[in-house]
Amino acid sequence: xxxxxxxxxxxxxxxxxxxxxxxxxxxxxxxxxxxxxxxxxxxxxxxxxxxxxxxxxxxxxxxxxxxxxxxxxxxxxxxxxxxxxxxxxxxxxxxxxxxxxxxxxxxxxxxxxxxxxxxxxxxxxxxxxxxxxxxxxxxxxxxxxxxxxxxxxxxxxxxxxxxxxxxxxxxxxxxxxxxxxxxxxxxxxxxxxxxxxxxxxxxxxxxxxxxxxxxxxxxxxxxxxxxxxxxxxxxxxxxxxxxxxxxxxxxxxxxxxxxxxxxxxxxxxxxxxxxxxxxxxxxxxxxxxxxxxxxxxxxxxxxxxxxxxxxxxxxxxxxxx
Amino acid sequence: xxxxxxxxxxxxxxxxxxxxxxxxxxxxxxxxxxxxxxxxxxxxxxxxxxxxxxxxxxxxxxxxxxxxxxxxxxxxxxxxxxxxxxxxxxxxxxxxxxxxxxxxxxxxxxxxxxxxxxxxxxxxxxxxxxxxxxxxxxxxxxxxxxxxxxxxxxxxxxxxxxxxxxxxxxxxxxxxxxxxxxxxxxxxxxxxxxxxxxxxxxxxxxxxxxxxxxxxxxxxxxxxxxxxxxxxxxxxxxxxxxxxxxxxxxxxxxxxxxxxxxxxxxxxxxxxxxxxxxxxxxxxx
Numbered sequence: 001x002x003x004x005x006x007x008x009x010x011x012x013x014x015x016x017x018x019x020x021x022x023x024x025x026x027x028x029x030x031x032x033x034x035x036x037x038x039x040x041x042x043x044x045x046x047x048x049x050x051x052x053x054x055x056x057x058x059x060x061x062x063x064x065x066x067x068x069x070x071x072x073x074x075x076x077x078x079x080x081x082x083x084x085x086x087x088x089x090x091x092x093x094x095x096x097x098x099x100x101x102x103x104x105x106x107x108x109x110x111x112x113x114x115x116x117x118x119x120x121x122x123x124x125x126x127x128x129x130x131x132x133x134x135x136x137x138x139x140x141x142x143x144x145x146x147x148x149x150x151x152x153x154x155x156x157x158x159x160x161x162x163x164x165x166x167x168x169x170x171x172x173x174x175x176x177x178x179x180x181x182x183x184x185x186x187x188x189x190x191x192x193x194x195x196x197x198x199x200x201x202x203x204x205x206x207x208x209x210x211x212x213x214x215x216x217x218x219x220x221x222x223x224x225x226x227x228x229x230x231x232x233x234x235x236x237x238x239x240x241x242x243x244x245x246x247x248x249x250x251x252x253x254x255x256x257x258x259x260x261x262x263x264x265x266x267x268x269x270x271x272x273x274x275x276x277x278x279x280x281x282x283x284x285x286x287x288x289x290x291x292x293x294x295x296x297x298x299x300x301x302x303x304x305x306x307x308x309x310x311x312x313x314x315x316x317x318x319x320x321x
Numbered sequence: 322x323x324x325x326x327x328x329x330x331x332x333x334x335x336x337x338x339x340x341x342x343x344x345x346x347x348x349x350x351x352x353x354x355x356x357x358x359x360x361x362x363x364x365x366x367x368x369x370x371x372x373x374x375x376x377x378x379x380x381x382x383x384x385x386x387x388x389x390x391x392x393x394x395x396x397x398x399x400x401x402x403x404x405x406x407x408x409x410x411x412x413x414x415x416x417x418x419x420x421x422x423x424x425x426x427x428x429x430x431x432x433x434x435x436x437x438x439x440x441x442x443x444x445x446x447x448x449x450x451x452x453x454x455x456x457x458x459x460x461x462x463x464x465x466x467x468x469x470x471x472x473x474x475x476x477x478x479x480x481x482x483x484x485x486x487x488x489x490x491x492x493x494x495x496x497x498x499x500x501x502x503x504x505x506x507x508x509x510x511x512x513x514x515x516x517x518x519x520x521x522x523x524x525x526x527x528x529x530x531x532x533x534x535x536x537x538x539x540x541x542x543x544x545x546x547x548x549x550x551x552x553x554x555x556x557x558x559x560x561x562x563x564x565x566x567x568x569x570x571x572x573x574x575x576x577x578x579x580x581x582x583x584x585x586x587x588x589x590x591x592x593x594x595x596x597x598x599x600x601x602x603x604x605x606x
Contacts, residue, residue: 083436093430
């Protein structure tokens with residue numbers, strides 16, 4: 001363990017076989033996930049996969065049918081926990097007739113915070129100039145930003161953002177990414193749910209993939225993507241394989257579907273690899289760093305889970321969507 | 322307790338800036354003033370007094386009209402409109418305060434700020450109660466000024482009501498309005514929205530209870546039931562303060578004053594318990 005902190009102290013959020021049924025419909029099915037202090041955790045899934053319901057249980061808005069969720073070492077939803085968590089779940093919930101600033105002032109009163117805190121978070125999301133306009137007049141993107149501002153009130157230890165880039169234009173999305181990254185840099189733990197995979201790939205440390213209510217996998221982004229490999233196309237192939245194996249080890253080389261080699265070396269090793277191949281008399285046609293995108297991995301995983309033959313998942317698809 | 326007060330302050334901020342709240346309060350003031358003073362005063366001022374009517378029943382009725390407009394009658398005028406439109410408007414207010422939070426997602430937001438659910442709801446109820454107090458206070462001040470103005474205009478001596486009469490009227494008015502406001506609030510919570518709550522509440526308060534009291538005169542079992550209904554209790558409470566001689570709609574003498582006070586108070590307590598219980602466990606989408 002690199003931090004030297006014990007495992008439970010490190011966990012900001014832990015769910016244990018968390019399940020929610022609505023009648024026959026299973027919205028969340030035995031989800032066990034962990035979010036560690038200081039990381040940006042990406043919660044991935046298609047619309048209706050169970051992300052929001054899981055987050056609602058984590059916030060204590062919805063009672064689990066079975067299983068448990070604990071936040072900051074306490075049962076989820078307890079008053080002494082919710083005050084240390086900031087959240088934007090399933091769209092912002094504000095009073096339409098109040099200005100953005102007054103909406104936040106009202107929330108600041110719940111949290112027993114000074115008015116200056118409202119100005120701080122308005123600044124953070126670039127809404128200070130429009131703070132006195134009525135919320136109902138805001139664009140979708142401004143509403144979303146106000147929701148994020150509310151989630152940042154009081155500088156909470158854990159920030160939960162459910163689809164924070166919904167309704168934002170490309171510039172707004174870039175700003176939001178930057179904001180999340182800066183939060184993480186400030187030591188904040190961020191749980192970010194999204195179906196925008198490039199967004200998650202760029203800013204998250206670890207991800208949990210949920211589909212049809214089930215957590216399919218939880219891993220570091222790099223582990224999921226399988227790391228960077230060097231793609232080599234060279235002839236004769238057997239000599240090239242031998243050279244590559246000598247450099248990357250017997251488990252570090254695989255033959256790709258098109259006959260090229262995937263060599264498990266960092267991109268910086270490409271010149272050395274090329275030199276070694278040339279020295280061995282091999283003709284090198286192509287050397288390029290290659291990495292699977294999170295999107296590719298995600299679709300592989302989620303389409304695999306719903307594939308025919310997996311009867312239980314097929315049934316769940318019927319009941320969940 | 323801090324959490325409840327924080328929640329009440331948060332709720333007060335958004336209520337006092339909500340036009341719908343002031344429209345409801347304004348409607349009550351306008352109606353109470355119109356039915357309490359304007360009609361009676363116009364009727365008094367345009368009536369004729371001559372040697373022909375002096376000492377007759379018409380003259381006595383006219384004198385009674387004036388008596389009802391003078392400061393001493395403020396306690397009666399204060400409460401006489403409450404069983405009918407006062408209660409209805411208080412119910413609308415309660416339903417708005419509780420019901421809109423579901424569609425707007427603001428209950429969800431409030432419940433994720435730190436204070437526990439009972440604290441948030443308790444704070445909200447405190448804020449609503451503060452508005453009920455405000456409504457009674459504004460009405461009292463306004464009626465006092467208006468009645469004193471009428472007394473001065475008509476050259477009558479100003480006799481203030483006794484402290485006891487005033488206290489009974491204010492207390493009774495607060496209880497009646499609080500009960501209706503809580504009833505609206507509770508239905509708003511149960512229906513998860515203001516529209517159904519307002520609609521059902523008004524039909525109940527203005528139509529169904531009157532119908533039941535009508536049927537009650539034929540069927541004993543129904544009559545017994547009506548003794549426990551909120552409208553009967555509120556009407557009888559006010560009736561015990563003002564007497565039912567004026568024939569004001571909604572003002573009743575079906576049950577005694579003491580029983581009426583107890584019934585209304587029981588509704589107030591019971592509704593708070595219902596609201597807290599429902600909101601404590603409910604899933605919020």
